Amino acid sequence: MTFGARYAAALSERGRLCAGIDPHASLLLDWGLNDDLAGLEKFALTAVEGLAPHVPVVKPQSAFYERFGSRGVAVLERVIAESKAAGALVLLDIKRGDIGSTSQAYADAYLDPASPLGSDAVTVSPYLGFGSLTPFVETATRFDAGLFVLALTSNKEGPEVQHATVEDGRSVGRVMLDHLRRLNEAETPLGSFGAVVGATIDGADGAGVAYDFGFNGPILAPGFGEQGGTSADLARIFGAANASVVASTSRGLLRKGPSVAALRDEALRLRDELG
Numbered sequence: 001m002t003f004g005a006r007y008a009a010a011l012s013e014r015g016r017l018c019a020g021i022d023p024h025a026s027l028l029l030d031w032g033l034n035d036d037l038a039g040l041e042k043f044a045l046t047a048v049e050g051l052a053p054h055v056p057v058v059k060p061q062s063a064f065y066e067r068f069g070s071r072g073v074a075v076l077e078r079v080i081a082e083s084k085a086a087g088a089l090v091l092l093d094i095k096r097g098d099i100g101s102t103s104q105a106y107a108d109a110y111l112d113p114a115s116p117l118g119s120d121a122v123t124v125s126p127y128l129g130f131g132s133l134t135p136f137v138e139t140a141t142r143f144d145a146g147l148f149v150l151a152l153t154s155n156k157e158g159p160e161v162q163h164a165t166v167e168d169g170r171s172v173g174r175v176m177l178d179h180l181r182r183l184n185e186a187e188t189p190l191g192s193f194g195a196v197v198g199a200t201i202d203g204a205d206g207a208g209v210a211y212d213f214g215f216n217g218p219i220l221a222p223g224f225g226e227q228g229g230t231s232a233d234l235a236r237i238f239g240a241a242n243a244s245v246v247a248s249t250s251r252g253l254l255r256k257g258p259s260v261a262a263l264r265d266e267a268l269r270l271r272d273e274l275g
C-alpha cells in the first residue's frame with residue numbers, strides 16, 4: 001500500500017492531529033526529568049505511550065535526539081519502532097537535502113524499512129533544487145514511503161526565499177507545489193508526495209495571489225498551537241485541501257505530560273477540535 005493510501009486511511013480512522021515528539025531540554029525539566037540520556041528516554045517513550053495509539057502521525061524531530069549522540073539516536077530508533085507498533089505513521093523530521101549522490105544515502109538511511117531509522121516518511125529540503133530530491137522520490141516510490149517537501153514553512157523568515165519569484169513569475173513556494181502536483185498526478189486516493197505548509201502563513205504569495213493546495217498530496221501544517229496557528233487558520237489557508245492536512249503540534253501538546261492519560265486526553269481534544 002502506498003504512503004498516500006496509508007496516510008488517507010490513517011486520517012479517516014484517527015483524525016488530523018500530528019503529534020510532535022520533540023524532547024526539548026526545558027520540557028524534560030518541566031516533567032521533573034534530568035536533561036540527560038535517561039531523561040530523554042523516559043520523556044520520549046512516555047510521549048509515545050500517551051500519543052502514538054491515538055494519532056494518525058507522530059513526528060519526532062531528529063535534532064533533539066542527535067543532541068545526545070549515538071545513544072540519543074538509539075532512543076530515536078525505539079521511538080520509531082514503538083510508534084509504528086502502536087499503529088501510528090512515523091514522519092521523521094530531518095529536513096535533509098543535498099547533492100543527489102548524498103541524498104541517496106540519506107534516503108537509504110531513513111526510507112528503507114530495513115534501516116534502523118526507517119520511517120514511513122521524512123521531511124526534505126528542496127533548496128538545492130527540486131531535482132536534487134530525485135533519489136528521495138525514487139527511494140520513497142520503491143519502498144512505499146512518503147516525502148514532505150518544505151514549501152511554505154511556518155517561520156517568519158521563510159518568505160524571503162519562498163515568496164521570491166522565478167523567471168515565469170511564480171513564487172518559489174508555488175513552484176514546489178507544482179512539482180508535487182506532477183508527482184501525485186492520477187494517484188488515488190492521494191499521492192505520496194506531500195508539502196510542509198505552516199499553519200501560520202497568510203495563504204497568499206508576495207503578490208497577494210492565494211496558493212492552490214489541491215496538489216493531490218498530504219500536507220503537514222506545523223505551527224499549530226505554540227507558534228500561534230489555530231484550527232480556524234487551517235480552514236482559511238487550505239480550504240477544500242484541509243481534509244488532507246495534519247496539524248502538527250509539539251510543545252503545546254507535550255506540556256500536558258508527564259501523565260500518559262493527560263497526553264492522550266489533549267490529543268483527543270485537539271483531534272475533535274480539528275474535525
Ligand SMILES: O=c1ccn([C@@H]2O[C@H](COP(=O)(O)O)[C@@H](O)[C@H]2O)c(=O)[nH]1
Pocket residue numbers: 020022061093152153154155196197198222223224225226227248249250251252
Ligand atoms: O515549517 C516548519 C517545519 C517544521 N517545523 C517543526 O515542527 C515542530 C514545531 O514544534 P512546536 O513546538 O509545535 O512549535 C518542530 O519540530 C519544528 O522543527 C516547524 O515548526 N515549521
